[in-house]
Amino acid sequence: MPVNNENWKPTIVAFCCNWCSYAGADLAGSSRLAYPADVKIIKVPCSCRVNPMFILRAFEKGADGVILCGCHPGDCHYSTGNYYARRRMTLLFSMLDYLGIEEGRTRVEWVSAAEGVKFSETMNSFVEKVRTLGPSVRLGDLRCKN
């Protein structure tokens, strides 16, 4: 549901693995590389710690986009974690798309600890994409208010 309201602020959850992407986000910070404040980062030890349940919950609670960042293939601190994450997310995202959570609202991106620039660029482009899609309402219908 695209909105024309320029002031609309999407809610974006970014899961970042501790070893590469969280450090990449830190580097974006220390290099003062701006990206929208809509992005809120949750630190996980590895991309493979992200349970599909967390992503479903985010959409259920009103997130408009969820991005998962991990080390580049072959560089995962635990060797293979990001391969698991990649397989799981491929499945989950196609299922979400089927449920009406468009593909553009979910993303997996590999960001190394040295890629502050990539982190910032990724977040800018992801937020931009989510903005064009507008608020996510599909799972919001089922929103379970506490």
Added chain:
Amino acid sequence: MQKIGVFVCHCGSNIAATVDVKKVVEMAAKEQGVFHAEDYPYMCSEAGQSRIAAAVKEKGLTGIVVCSCSPRMHEATFRKAAERAGINPYMVEIANIREHCSWIHKDMTEATEKAVILMRAAVAKVHLNAPLMAGESRVTKRALVIGGGIAGIQTAIDIADAGYKVDIVEKTPSIGGRMSQLDKTFPTLDCSACILTPKMVEAASHENITIHTWSEVEKVSGFVGNFTVDIRKKARYVNMDKCTGCGVCQEKCPSKKPLNEFNRGLNTRTAIYTPFAQAIPNVPVIDANSCIKLKTGKCGICEKFCQVGAIDYTQKDEIITEQYGAIVVATGFDTIKLDKYGEYAYNESKDVITSLELERIMNAAGPTKGHLERLSDGKAPKEIVFIQCVGSRCSDDRGKPYCSKICCMYTAKHAMLIRDKYPDTNVTVFYIDVRTPGKNFDEFYRRAVEDYGVHYIKGQVGKVMPQADGSLLVQGVDLLDNKQILKKADMVVLATAIEPNPDVRKIATMLTASIDTNNFLTEAHPKLRPVESPTAGVFLSGVCQGPKDIPETVAQAGAAAVKVIGLLAKDKLKTNPCTAKSDELLCNGCSQCANVCPYGAITYEEKLINDHGIRRTSRVAVVNGALCQGCGACTVTCPSGAMDLQGFSNRQILAEVDAICR
């Protein structure tokens, strides 16, 4: 119910200039379970930490949230502060409102709103934190050094001198690395072998050092303090205990075709060979790809001539398994391939060479016995052109984006040595910038220009064109005079970019150490922890971490050794308590988790279980806390939701999600 304290740091103006810290405190105080909220200019300072302690005491806090810089910066500081104040260090969470907020946002309202949300997520998490106890693991008091260049040798000697055992694993037949290929070294022009050989001997004869040459690391498992490493000792076909290093085998070997790697392929060697005269160990290896006996079964000449019966064609690769407390990577570098740089005619002309090839040509033990001559016709070159930055500081994907750092200095060295020994040979250097920071470095470069008459031209070379008469035509520009230059040369030397040894990827993967986009190993912190890798127990020495000359390499090698010694001096280490744990009531013993665990930390046990009063025996997953590294792969795989990760539990992460999406 937790009693939580929220501490908001100004970080001077780093946070406070963009985030309204008072507002964050005000909002924190409204959060459920928050019994105390305050802000302070520098929370990490002694005074800031004692405010935390005071609040803990006064309000009986059980959990702490610090809104500050990245947890990668100060999580350990605040955990220690909590411990001193009498609460479990794992009851602390950090809301990163500097790197992830104040430093990237400009608008105060927006940044403050975000800081409040990050604070709430941390508070929500702490509500679910549980005290965790770090376990203990033993430290194996032995270190492994991978790579036997000057970096590896120096690190090994320093560790061994402190009284610990060290093993060096070197891939080639001898230790020594690139430095053994160099002729003279800047900035003092002393002969490389003269300063390196004593170090090699010292390492080889040290009672605490074991050297495995012609060997490679095959497999690494375990963790800091307790690595288990498989080392492949490649078949040498020469019995190390019997061989006296007399060299008669190499004189007699009829297979003389293989390219001599040590001389960068500029000449050939025999199938049985020691790479260079001062090799350590001074025991040859047989190159199975060119040995006639090993390939066809005929020959056996070396065996016949060997007076001590050291030749053994039946040798096989051997895998040995060793335990180490710490691992140092010192795998060094190589020069890049020049296939993508057709314009320099490197593949077309024998007289276009790399600087490393020039080192071999200038060396008395090299392919020309130290005479400076053209490889095409053996004539002495009268005009030599050096081209700087070949593949360094390159903006396209043919080369490397970084400065190789050593080339300006070694080119000045080469130019000076040539002008000194062959005064009637002209030397011209094309450069983009001359970079000579370092003690006595600029003086060295100026000597080349002022005392030795080396002609430096600022500008790039577009093309090197081999001519019919065997000469080379160099087309370049002189940026200062703003003119095109066509220069006839007899020899062109390319200051070829260096890159990490290609093996480093394999090594880094085995060690779960990270490498950057240029394949250099990443340090734990670029400024403050330059010789540690982010992986605990893995350290970095030499050029594998970034371009360096010998003095810098040796300094870093010593620094890495100190870190290793600090680790090996401990008897026990605290282990990360954020490990996986399975709920025995929920686990159905399906084995899915063990399949994904990269560390083999999960086993299964038949256990007597009290399931709400009903006793049953059941096969359940058990996590070995010493092996589990806390990645969490198993928690997501577990179909019954039995497996969870302490410190990053499902409920904790969901609480953060909820707080952010509230």
